[in-house]
Amino acid sequence: MNYMSKNGRLIMLALAAVFVSSGVFAASTSVNNNRTAEKARQAVEEAAPDDWYTYAQSAEKCIRKKVNLKEAKGWLERSLEIRETTFNTAVMGDYYSQNNLPEKALEYYVKSLRIGLEQDINYKDPITHEKMMSARSEVIKASR
16 A cells, blocks of 8 residues: 655655755754853853953853853853953954844944054054944944
């Protein structure tokens, strides 16, 4: 008693494979995100109290992966308390951009570029400049 044609069985098999593989991918992504947060947390715990870079770098990894954002912001705030640099101010801009706060993102991108120019009149950071212009466009669009 064959209720399904050969093509019907192939379609069902293909759909089953898609559902199974997407579940595996989602579980794999979740594990990687948890691992990212754990590694970042461990790096911060092992960092020296004045190690602004480890705090900022750990936050940057979490922001890039969109995990552990609340803790990442705390690490950035700590990093900025220790020392304001082009790196940690740009990462704070990324944090605000990620959280749909373009005005705050713009503020920190501008601050990052200003710090760079204060240190070296020939300073150029095209990536942060591009992010700044994007945040600026969002602010202008929101004000209309």
